[in-house]
Amino acid sequence: MTTTIYIPRDSAAISVGADFVANKLAQLDEVEIIRNGSRGLFWLEPMVEVQTDQGRIAYGPVTADQIDGLIEAGMLEGKQDHALCLGKTDDIPYLAKQQRLTFERAGLIDPVSLEDYTAHEGYQGLQRALGMTGQACVDEVKASGLRGRGGAAFPTGIKWQTVLDAPGEKKYIVCNADEGDSGTFADRLQMEADPFGLIEGMTIAGITVGADKGYIYLREEYPHAHQILNEAIANAEQHNWLGDNIQNSGKHFHLEVRLGAKSYICGEETALLESLEGKRGVVRAKPPLPALEGLFGKPTIVNNVLSLSSIPGIFAKGAAHYADFGMGRSRGTMPFQLAGNLKQPGLVELAFGVTLRELLEDFGGGSASGRPLRAVQVGGPLGPYMPESQWDTQMDYEALIQIGGMLGHGGLVAFDDSVDMAEQARFSMEFCAEESCGKCTPCRVGAVRGVETIDKIRANDERAQNTELLKNLCNTMEKGSLCAMGGMTPFPVMSALNHFGEDFEK
Amino acid sequence: MIASTKHQAVLTAINDNKELEGALLPILHQIQHDLGHIPSEHVADIAEALNLSRAEVHGVVSFYHTFTTKPHGQHVIEVCRAESCQAKGGREIEAAVKEALGVDYEQTTDDGQITLEPVYCLGNCACSPSIKIDSQIYGRLTTQSVEDLIQSLRSEQH
Ligand SMILES: Cc1cc2nc3c(=O)[nH]c(=O)nc-3n(C[C@H](O)[C@H](O)[C@H](O)COP(=O)(O)O)c2cc1C
Ligand code: SF4
Ligand code: FES
Numbered sequence: 001m002t003t004t005i006y007i008p009r010d011s012a013a014i015s016v017g018a019d020f021v022a023n024k025l026a027q028l029d030e031v032e033i034i035r036n037g038s039r040g041l042f043w044l045e046p047m048v049e050v051q052t053d054q055g056r057i058a059y060g061p062v063t064a065d066q067i068d069g070l071i072e073a074g075m076l077e078g079k080q081d082h083a084l085c086l087g088k089t090d091d092i093p094y095l096a097k098q099q100r101l102t103f104e105r106a107g108l109i110d111p112v113s114l115e116d117y118t119a120h121e122g123y124q125g126l127q128r129a130l131g132m133t134g135q136a137c138v139d140e141v142k143a144s145g146l147r148g149r150g151g152a153a154f155p156t157g158i159k160w161q162t163v164l165d166a167p168g169e170k171k172y173i174v175c176n177a178d179e180g181d182s183g184t185f186a187d188r189l190q191m192e193a194d195p196f197g198l199i200e201g202m203t204i205a206g207i208t209v210g211a212d213k214g215y216i217y218l219r220e221e222y223p224h225a226h227q228i229l230n231e232a233i234a235n236a237e238q239h240n241w242l243g244d245n246i247q248n249s250g251k252h253f254h255l256e257v258r259l260g261a262k263s264y265i266c267g268e269e270t271a272l273l274e275s276l277e278g279k280r281g282v283v284r285a286k287p288p289l290p291a292l293e294g295l296f297g298k299p300t301i302v303n304n305v306l307s308l309s310s311i312p313g314i315f316a317k318g319a320a321h322y323a324d325f326g327m328g329r330s331r332g333t334m335p336f337q338l339a340g341n342l343k344q345p346g347l348v349e350l351a352f353g354v355t356l357r358e359l360l361e362d363f364g365g366g367s368a369s370g371r372p373l374r375a376v377q378v379g380g381p382l383g384p385y386m387p388e389s390q391w392d393t394q395m396d397y398e399a400l401i402q403i404g405g406m407l408g409h410g411g412l413v414a415f416d417d418s419v420d421m422a423e424q425a426r427f428s429m430e431f432c433a434e435e436s437c438g439k440c441t442p443c444r445v446g447a448v449r450g451v452e453t454i455d456k457i458r459a460n461d462e463r464a465q466n467t468e469l470l471k472n473l474c475n476t477m478e479k480g481s482l483c484a485m486g487g488m489t490p491f492p493v494m495s496a497l498n499h500f501g502e503d504f505e506k
Numbered sequence: 507m508i509a510s511t512k513h514q515a516v517l518t519a520i521n522d523n524k525e526l527e528g529a530l531l532p533i534l535h536q537i538q539h540d541l542g543h544i545p546s547e548h549v550a551d552i553a554e555a556l557n558l559s560r561a562e563v564h565g566v567v568s569f570y571h572t573f574t575t576k577p578h579g580q581h582v583i584e585v586c587r588a589e590s591c592q593a594k595g596g597r598e599i600e601a602a603v604k605e606a607l608g609v610d611y612e613q614t615t616d617d618g619q620i621t622l623e624p625v626y627c628l629g630n631c632a633c634s635p636s637i638k639i640d641s642q643i644y645g646r647l648t649t650q651s652v653e654d655l656i657q658s659l660r661s662e663q664h
Binding site for chain 1 (some may be wrong): 527528529531532534535556566569571572573587588589590591593605608615621625626627628629630631632633634636638641643644645646658659
């Protein structure tokens with residue numbers, strides 16, 4: 001009898017040895033190896049799962065040289081005596097406690113198998129959308145309450161309405177897969193674990209607003225995702241889920257992946273469009289909105305990977321199902337990404353409203369180093385550092401804005417008490433100086449001045465005056481920058497100064 | 507690589523991509539991939555094919571960190587400098603790599619083999635600290651494991 005074994009082809013799993021494990025397993029007789037996506041329980045990667053009558057049994061983190069011992073201990077029969085056995089995958093508390101909607105299929109399926117995808121609700125959303133008018137589709141998205149997961153949290157349905165209503169024959173769907181925020185990896189995980197989810201979401205967007213061409217703007221730093229997306233697109237084309245006259249519907253949608261070129265600002269949607277057009281990634285002034293004058297001047301939907309990947313489920317299960325999760329104006333689920341100095345880093349998809357502390361402690365398991373946690377940066381490199389007094393904040397767009405923070409793309413980076421917060425503040429300014437598109441002075445020049453000023457404060461060179469100067473500089477950047485790069489770099493800097501001021505006086 | 511072959515690679519990249527919408531980045535990516543840099547002396551060909559000025563093409567090349575006008579080494583090591591890796595000892599990794607290679611960022615080892623570059627997040631933050639060597643990402647590194655990786659990269663070459 002052949003045993004089915006799963007070992008992820010996810011790039012994080014590979015970064016810690018999954019390919020070696022897979023090669024070792026491939027030498028066994030009577031096993032079928034499926035390279036699935038990751039479940040997102042990254043501290044357990046490489047995680048091997050064995051299919052049994054009772055479901056999948058997980059083992060991890062596994063190294064290639066542990067395979068012989070695992071086999072001896074009955075791994076292929078799903079025996080659970082070995083120290084690396086984690087029991088049934090579905091019962092691992094970290095996973096069992098989650099509410100997976102967008103990531104429902106992650107790790108369950110072979111990411112590039114259409115058969116697997118359609119056996120797990122895949123393309124049911126598109127089938128339904130094909131029978132609806134564009135307006136009915138937009139109404140469905142509006143009813144779901146979905147807001148953009150790329151950072152700005154703009155209501156997706158309203159964006160789609162604008163593009164639907166925009167006059168013009170030619171329209172585009174652009175997926176923002178630039179995922180530049182440090183501490184975030186949900187887009188990558190999604191594209192590597194369930195690329196058809198994104199492809200289906202973009203196709204639904206296309207038929208909704210009458211766009212027949214889509215681009216995925218993927219950051220160059222993700223070569224595995226690139227490979228997997230291209231395989232999936234080729235499969236979808238071959239089975240007429242992409243291309244002309246999709247499933248005999250009379251609708252057309254073509255999709256292409258384009259690579260970025262190591263520029264953080266190209267994640268900003270207008271810089272991204274410039275880049276796709278083959279230009280320098282300089283931010284455009286708004287208006288005009290990209291929805292009206294986007295790629296090559298045409299009406300364009302620009303949405304994040306997670307926003308688009310949430311669409312198939314919303315259409316398959318109905319908008320109400322999605323909107324039932326969450327709190328206040330934050331509907332549905334958010335894929336939080338636990339990173340930095342945590343014992344159990346990984347992807348945690350939950351309804352909005354969970355507290356930061358629950359994420360750090362119940363899921364993250366506290367620090368990896370064993371030292372006390374001290375600061376958590378929420379929402380990427382432009383997000384503030386939150387001290388422990390703020391960890392009971394509920395993770396919801398509005399609640400975070402109220403305390404001067406932001407949820408952004410849902411990344412949390414935890415630091416233990418060995419962190420030097422003045423050094424972190426300096427890095428934020430340095431990063432801004434490095435990645436600024438150069439269009440406005442407060443950002444371009446301010447960030448360089450910011451680095452110099454923090455250096456002086458740390459060197460105790462006219463500390464009081466330079467601290468005042470830093471505050472003024474932050475104020476100028478916040479008020480006078482065209483986009484959030486210059487406008488929000490002050491968030492991490494000022495939060496470090498306000499909550500961890502002692503680090504600037506060492 | 508001899509000049510004419512270089513020119514050939516540029517012309518091939520142009521021909522492979524020039525019909526695409528927004529063809530410039532795909533062309534530059536292909537050249538950077540094939541030659542390890544964008545040869546300034548052939549920028550004119552790209553400009554002409556896309557009906558752009560040379561200054562426009564130069565402007566794009568210089569804007570993006572990926573594109574370089576100097577050839578890089580046979581291998582490129584990118585060290586993640588961003589926050590999640592910092593929280594897990596990334597700064598020590600950074601120092602160890604610089605020490606082992608004897609170069610700083612944007613520099614190539616004397617033997618022309620390895621170029622060192624910074625990168626701001628590899629999406630591998632749940633397995634920090636991370637580096638990328640050519641197209642392979644490595645996670646949960648220690649200063650020891652990173653030195654071993656560099657060692658084996660070097661011994662591969664001899
Ligand atoms: C400096 C900067 C960087 C950004 N980087 C990203 C990014 O990497 N990925 C992303 O989806 N959105 C990013 N955004 C947000 C986009 O501008 C835009 O809001 C988003 O793509 C819209 O999609 P959504 O509504 O689905 O979130 C960034 C914004 C700024 C100001
Ligand atoms: S704030 Fe910075 S990145 Fe944004 S437009 Fe101005 S210069 Fe460019
Ligand atoms: S911060 Fe280093 S991989 Fe994300």
